[in-house]
Amino acid sequence: MAPTTRTILICSGKGGVGKTTLTANLGIALGRQGIRTVVLDADFGLRNLDLLLGLENRIVYTAQEVLAESCRLDQALVKHKQEPNLALLPAGNPRMLEWLKPEDMQRIASMLAEQFDYVLIDCPAGIEDGFKNAVAAAKEAIVVTTPEVSAVRDADRVIGLLNTQGVSPIQLVLNRVRPKMMANQEMLAADDVTDILALPLLGLLLEDEQVIVSTNRGEPLTLTKSNSPAARGYANIARRLQGEDVPLMDPAKEGRGLRAKLWQLMQTKIF
Amino acid sequence: MAMTLRDILNKLLGRQPASATTARERLQLVLAHDRSDLSPELLEQMRREIFEVVAKYVEIDLEGGEVSLETEDRMTALVANLPIKRSIKPAANPPSKADESEDQEPSETKEAEESKESEAGESSD
Numbered sequence: 001m002a003p004t005t006r007t008i009l010i011c012s013g014k015g016g017v018g019k020t021t022l023t024a025n026l027g028i029a030l031g032r033q034g035i036r037t038v039v040l041d042a043d044f045g046l047r048n049l050d051l052l053l054g055l056e057n058r059i060v061y062t063a064q065e066v067l068a069e070s071c072r073l074d075q076a077l078v079k080h081k082q083e084p085n086l087a088l089l090p091a092g093n094p095r096m097l098e099w100l101k102p103e104d105m106q107r108i109a110s111m112l113a114e115q116f117d118y119v120l121i122d123c124p125a126g127i128e129d130g131f132k133n134a135v136a137a138a139k140e141a142i143v144v145t146t147p148e149v150s151a152v153r154d155a156d157r158v159i160g161l162l163n164t165q166g167v168s169p170i171q172l173v174l175n176r177v178r179p180k181m182m183a184n185q186e187m188l189a190a191d192d193v194t195d196i197l198a199l200p201l202l203g204l205l206l207e208d209e210q211v212i213v214s215t216n217r218g219e220p221l222t223l224t225k226s227n228s229p230a231a232r233g234y235a236n237i238a239r240r241l242q243g244e245d246v247p248l249m250d251p252a253k254e255g256r257g258l259r260a261k262l263w264q265l266m267q268t269k270i271f
Numbered sequence: 272m273a274m275t276l277r278d279i280l281n282k283l284l285g286r287q288p289a290s291a292t293t294a295r296e297r298l299q300l301v302l303a304h305d306r307s308d309l310s311p312e313l314l315e316q317m318r319r320e321i322f323e324v325v326a327k328y329v330e331i332d333l334e335g336g337e338v339s340l341e342t343e344d345r346m347t348a349l350v351a352n353l354p355i356k357r358s359i360k361p362a363a364n365p366p367s368k369a370d371e372s373e374d375q376e377p378s379e380t381k382e383a384e385e386s387k388e389s390e391a392g393e394s395s396d
Contacts, residue, residue: 148294149294149297149298149301152298153298153301153302153305156302156305156306157305159345160306163345182291184289185275185277185289185290185291185292186289186290186291187290187291188291188294188295188298189291192291192294192295196295196298196299196302197345198344198345265276266275266276266277266280268275268276
């Protein structure tokens, strides 16, 4: 039993903001630091974590069989070939949703906590039963959002629910940031989002085409030698989770030259 | 409300604010309501009742009055801005109205309703 195991829910409320991609990349990045990490796909309805990790063809058993005790936990865990410190516990059949209870997720999470230092739970979108089950298993949470009004509003809803469940700490990851639009004030600034949601910022990820390329291949960016902005962002988040003091990137300063400086002056808050 | 140089420039030139500013303002408003979990109808009812209670003690400018939800740091506050025209001389007990029975026991809301009905005529108190 590892008493220091961190069980972290990765959630967002809104779908399609990058929960699963973050889970996959964080899993690899933590594994690379030599940390025993497991990613748990709690999205039983629409599972995809296996696909993003390139492990879809290696699944034999799932969380369903583990809960039914028709297989041992280590039989269901799929170890990542290129990153042996990372394992995946795949989601079971969507029909599991009919009987799955919060206690079931808690049982799985505590089984995983005995073997791993980090348990990352990929939460389903929405705030219905699937979400509630996943929350029950988590101690802390990372809320992923994009700088869009709908994603921020949904994140706020989720944060409220996490607070009532006593999940703490809750940290924010701002995904799909477009520096140019932010500099032109045509996109909510990181400060705006953290002020509104009143959460500390764990990381900021730039919109990056390489993310799509890496999903196509089933190789998370953190696994490749990519030095793309998102790859750096994911690696930095993993380091911050480990307590390292890595300065946050300032998207407004991404631009160079006089024009960028002028924009910066224009968006300084004066009162 | 935070303002940037660009916001001020836009205002001076009569241009639309940057869309991020609009997004921020819209979010703050919608989240205040989401978080309070109050329907617009309930909020309106509460607003009316607050006005009625206050009107028992001071004469307020109903036109300029405003009750709204504001939010900061995940704390939602009910903010009432009720311009006072003048105070009504307090009676020994909560102000008894020109006509009404003051039996000590009428329910709060009933009392409020009564004061609303009579408030138009009592400005010369």
